[in-house]
Amino acid sequence: MQRFETARDAALSLRPDVPVYCFRPEVLKADARRFMEMFPGKTAYAVKTNGETMVLKTLSEAGVTAFDVASPAEFEAVRSVAPEAEMLYMHPVKAQSDIRLALETYGIRTIAIDHEDEVTKLARVVQALDIDPGTIAVFVRIQTKGSAAYELSKKFGAGPAHAVELLQRLHRNGYRVGICFHVGSQISDPDTYERALRTADWVRNRAAVPLAGLDVGGGFPAEYGHDPNRKAPEMPSLGQLMSRLRGDIVEWGFGDMPLVAEPGRVICAHAFSLIVRVLLRKGRRIYINDGIWSSLSDSWTGKITLPARFIPDPAIRSRNGDRSKIVPFKVCGATCDSVDILSRPFWLPETVDTGDWIEIGHIGAYSLALRSRFNGFYPDTFVEVSRPFDEGTQPESFASLETMA
Ligand SMILES: *Cc1c(COP(=O)(O)O)cnc(C)c1O
Numbered sequence: 539m540q541r542f543e544t545a546r547d548a549a550l551s552l553r554p555d556v557p558v559y560c561f562r563p564e565v566l567k568a569d570a571r572r573f574m575e576m577f578p579g580k581t582a583y584a585v586k587t588n589g590e591t592m593v594l595k596t597l598s599e600a601g602v603t604a605f606d607v608a609s610p611a612e613f614e615a616v617r618s619v620a621p622e623a624e625m626l627y628m629h630p631v632k633a634q635s636d637i638r639l640a641l642e643t644y645g646i647r648t649i650a651i652d653h654e655d656e657v658t659k660l661a662r663v664v665q666a667l668d669i670d671p672g673t674i675a676v677f678v679r680i681q682t683k684g685s686a687a688y689e690l691s692k693k694f695g696a697g698p699a700h701a702v703e704l705l706q707r708l709h710r711n712g713y714r715v716g717i718c719f720h721v722g723s724q725i726s727d728p729d730t731y732e733r734a735l736r737t738a739d740w741v742r743n744r745a746a747v748p749l750a751g752l753d754v755g756g757g758f759p760a761e762y763g764h765d766p767n768r769k770a771p772e773m774p775s776l777g778q779l780m781s782r783l784r785g786d787i788v789e790w791g792f793g794d795m796p797l798v799a800e801p802g803r804v805i806c807a808h809a810f811s812l813i814v815r816v817l818l819r820k821g822r823r824i825y826i827n828d829g830i831w832s833s834l835s836d837s838w839t840g841k842i843t844l845p846a847r848f849i850p851d852p853a854i855r856s857r858n859g860d861r862s863k864i865v866p867f868k869v870c871g872a873t874c875d876s877v878d879i880l881s882r883p884f885w886l887p888e889t890v891d892t893g894d895w896i897e898i899g900h901i902g903a904y905s906l907a908l909r910s911r912f913n914g915f916y917p918d919t920f921v922e923v924s925r926p927f928d929e930g931t932q933p934e935s936f937a938s939l940e941t942m943a
Contacts, residue, residue, distance in 0.1 A: 539592075541922045544930070545897040548921045549813050549849045557828040557917035558813040559906060560897070561592055565926050566809035567600035573758070573805055574601065576780040578787070579797025582606040582626045584756050585616060587802030587903045592920070593809070595619045606756075606800040610636055613644045624648070628718065628753070628800060630679045630694045634659045641674075642667055650718055650753075652679040652696040657707060671711055675750050677718035678704045680741055682734040695719065698737055702744040709747040716796075717741060720755030723803055723904075724842070728774045730757065731783050735790040753798040754783070760807035762900055763845035763936045765885075776804060803903035810902035811927050812917075813849070816894045822867055824890065829871015829878045831912040833898075833905040834937075845927070846935040848887050849895035859888030864935060873913040882938040898937050899927040 542548040545560045552558065574581045582604035583597055589612060594605070598620040605616045608629035616623055627640050630652040640646040641663055651657060657676075664671055681695030696704055701717070708715045719734045731754060742749060758779065764770045774782070787793055812833050818825040828834055850857075866883035867890065886896065909916060927933070 539922045544925050546849050549895040558919045560811045560923040562809050563596045566596050570600045570805050577799050580604050582800050584800045584802030585612045588806045588907050589615050638663045648675045650677045650679050671713045675714045676708050677716040680719050682719045682721050698741050701741045705745040714750040716751035718753035721757040724759045725757040728782050732786045735786050739790045751796040752792045756800045756802050758801050758804035760803045763843045765843050806902040807900045812898045812901045814896050819892045824867045825870045827872050831910045832917050835908045843938045845899040845933040846937045847897040847933040851893045857889040861887045861889045863888040872915045884937045886935045
């Protein structure tokens with residue numbers, strides 16, 4: 539992989555017509571280590587956030603020894619770069635053949651469930667493979683309520699009474715049992731974890747079985763940019779959130795049991811930026827070489843404003859407008875699809891023109907993981923960049939991917 543100090547250096551040297559991901563391994567390592575230092579338990583990186591080999595390998599080098607996986611492809615991705623790493627199979631709804639693969643081929647011994655039919659599937663595999671259930675830790679996923687940019691509690695999780703039954707049944711069948719939850723992604727309210735802990739406490743007391751652990755899931759927010767024309771959202775810092783969570787864990791009596799967290803976004807968001815090129819400027823509209831079917835699909839679901847840096851093409855000698863004036867541009871994506879238009883503008887210097895580049899920061903989570911091959915556009919070019927996106931000159935622009943105002 540080619541190395542550059544900044545994305546600007548990469549853009550001006552390569553003059554790329556395709557989107558280029560700028561990978562910052564040192565940022566990834568630092569963010570992973572920061573999380574592991576703050577969290578008082580096991581850190582299992584959620585592979586779905588960004589499962590690129592370079593990411594898994596770098597995390598393994600940074601000392602991450604556990605990974606939250608959900609599919610055969612994720613088992614293999616982890617195994618191939620970190621053969622010794624522990625895998626936690628935390629998807630609550632699984633194909634029986636995948637459970638078998640997990641237990642038999644990959645030696646996975648930690649698994650999540652939220653329904654009795656999943657217990658049945660697991661029991662069939664355990665019996666067929668003649669595994670001692672006492673070697674398996676089954677985490678019952680409980681439903682949570684909260685405010686995250688992405689809510690998952692409507693899809694997964696057992697209600698408290700149901701969770702109690704599941705824990706008792708699993709315990710009777712000889713498994714080790716734990717409780718897990720996942721409050722959704724990019725949480726903004728520090729009470730979110732406490733509400734989940736309160737439910738976990740209720741379930742534990744009713745179930746009255748020995749617990750092998752508590753898994754608090756993901757949801758830890760990454761810092762992004764914000765639209766300067768609006769009030770900055772009040773977001774707790776990771777440090778604040780974590781000290782609150784540590785306190786709540788102790789207060790609710792979970793302080794002396796093995797703890798697990800499954801962070802994704804907070805670990806890899808800052809490790810990548812993306813260089814896109816302006817293929818055409820038409821008035822206050824720009825056409826870029828990426829879009830909702832590639833790296834910017836967060837525009838459908840997210841509420842995230844990314845910082846962006848203007849990289850003017852020095853070959854453009856004459857420009858109209860005022861470089862210091864930041865104005866909104868409607869952004870059209872690369873595909874021949876009329877929905878491939880971002881629903882919120884990018885704010886860029888008035889002088890932006892056909893041929894310029896834009897570096898979009900903090901795009902490491904849920905962007906390249908969600909790329910499709912639609913219309914034949916599949917960004918897959920990577921360079922390594924050493925300087926963190928936030929270092930040096932302030933990014934003057936921003937790319938708002940917010941749809942749900
Ligand atoms: C997606 C997911 C995560 C990671 O969530 P982040 O918000 O990216 O930290 C963790 N656990 C489970 C079960 C998930 O589905």
